[in-house]
Amino acid sequence: MDILLGLLAIIVVIGIAFLMSNDRKNINYLGIGIMLVAQVITTWFMFETSIGNWVIQRISDIFNRLIEFGTSGVSFVVGGLMVDEGGGVFFFNVLLLIIFFATILSVLTYLRVLPVLIKYLGGFISYITGLPKVESFNAVNSIFFGQSEAIIAIKSQFHHLNNNRLYIVSASAMGSVSASIIGAYMQMLPAEYVLVALPLNMFSSLIIASIIAPVIVNKEDDKVDIKEVSDSKSIFEAMANGALDGGKIALIVAAMLIAFIASLELVNAIIQSVFAGTTIQQILGYVLAPIGILMGIAPSEVIQAGGIMGTKIVTNEFVAMLELQPLVDTFSVKTVGIVSVFLTSFANFSSIGIIAGTVQGINAEKGAEVSRFGFKLLIGATLGSILSATMAGLFL
Template sequence: MDEMGLQLRSSLGLFAFAAIAWILGPRKRIPLVLFGGAIGLQFAIAFLLYSFSPTRAFLQSLTQFVQLLQDATTAGTSFVFGYIGGAEPPFLINPDGPQSLFIFGFQALPMLIVLSAISALLWRWRVLEFVVRGFAFVFRKLLNLSGAASLGAAANIFLGMTESPVLIRPRMPQLSRSDLFLIMTVGFSTVAGSVMAIYVSQLSGVLEGAAGHIVTASLISVPAAVLIARLMYPPDGDAGEDESDEKIPTTIYQSSMDALTTGVTDGVKLFVNIIAMLITFIAIVTLVNFGLDAVPDISGEPLTVQRILGWLFAPLVWLAGIPWSEAVDAGSLMGLKTALNEIVAYDGLAGMGEALSPRSRMIMTYAICGFANFSSVGILIGGLLAIAPSRRADILQLAPRALISGTLATLMTGGVVGALPMALFQG
């Protein structure tokens, strides 16, 4: 199928994902204004960011910033860990052996700690606050959100899904179930700024300007998440809620040193949590694959968790615009992202080589970019219960459904990219 046909399918896929969300909800009247506004805003953000030289240059410079961040982090890890942290090895490398001494846990993941500290400082210095306020204003006006919902949604672009609700902690007890579900959905369909650099390091050499695409994906997933959340859990008639602007608390950090140390502490928690999840879930998948070895080969290949997930998600990625010949491979990435996490999925994407076309790799880069996975459900529940213990019943009931809505939102984001000419992103 030519590119025009695939673009058309991606466009139709947007309606399909919205229809799935509507079917899973109470099936109330579709908010046509919100539907048009959310889809239009997604296309507008992608088009504006990549159509103009200044914004395109800014997105491309982000990859250079990530490289600088990696070099700075390597200076620290080399001092602490020696050659396993990136320093020169004190021995000769066997020319016939593996040439890479790159160790993910000691050289890539420590960027989480550094970036977490930098993000905390930028928040203390009110740089991130200014940006979040701007996005919150846009979302409140264009997507008709309450002040608390718009602020929570905007903060998710830069903060984690458990950190952003802290900004609206005073409003959490009174927040409607619809807005609570919306904030959960946005949290699952975006990624925190502290982990973006990890994805960029994984996609280095696979996707040009990877940092810009990761940031763009997190941006355009917000309108998709709002639409999907409103279709699956629309507001009640009396939940017009406060439409005024929401004040951002000014006492998150008491000083720059408090921001720096707190950011480091938060980064270490995230660092350890990711390592533990990667070890555990990869081990579980491997154990399941060992068990599946007893099953006869299917179509000449052994049955694995990856193949099963590929079959399950193949129709969904096909709707996003992936050719059917590549749908099982692309679907396995979406499945790994849901069952494990996006780090494993991006690692799989980087290792697929020619199995996916450049267009399919671009779509999957956007479709994978989100925290919608099973382990994140527990993280989200724990974080929200600490902030709003009075909403325990609502949080426990809504979180599993938000996993579905967050997945649909990132698939819609992939569909938006697929509906646009690839020359827009590659030119």
């Protein structure tokens, strides 16, 4: 029964995307089918096979070791201010780890490890799906870098991008997460769900965006000018640049958390003054309950889980993860997995402004276009998150 509901959820998601499509005649059904199969194989491999479990465990172990190293650096600077287990200061214990992960990312870019990996993985995805190289490259790039960085990486290709191609590029940026903050996510959620969300979200973003905004590209326009050399002059400069970028990200996330959590409390206070005992999370829970049940969430948990998913859409994933974290031991394993995968993306209202602002800085005309289809972009990215979470739920 759960499998049938999950399949129905996938059909509903793809059906909504189809209804939103602006060029149904040119949808690449073969490419979409290949990506759906790739999602099934990826999820099955990671959840159902001993090799897949071993891979997840090893990757998780690597991240845990990196978190330990990062914590050592944080402790040296703010050790006297940190609270031991049982308390915990979120900014010190979670967000400052972003600095170390951003440093590693910058060094791997300087050493040409990531650019080469992204180049060939993007090329492989383009080859098997028939999607344009720019969009495929950007989808892979979005796994490792933030929304702004991933888009800036293809700025030299913007003159080739029509509105549909621009939508797909923006959707990949919104539907993914940055590798620099994965360590922070893993401090709050089970590592296996965060890790499986990365490839699932990459494919989901391309699937939904390719239905909503299909593209046909001439070969002469389908070229990717991949920059394989870092701007840093030495490995030490790469470390410094990564640390500074990570510090900015940590401060931005902290500022957004203060604003969103405070605003959420304000909205709840207003709602409760009219409807006693009611919160915006409960309202969002009821709104998302139907799709939540189809995704595989237990009926007894769907209102609370739906509220967390809704909170992520209207605020950001960190706020929602903080709500889910204390419930990990009370929710069923399946619900935790589904909600965790759903939360592991940038699909929220604030991302519209971030992406539109980034594109605006590259090309004012195209930036205005992103602003115009911003709400459609959020709906598409949310459908992608639902697709990824449902796919994970089929194997839990």
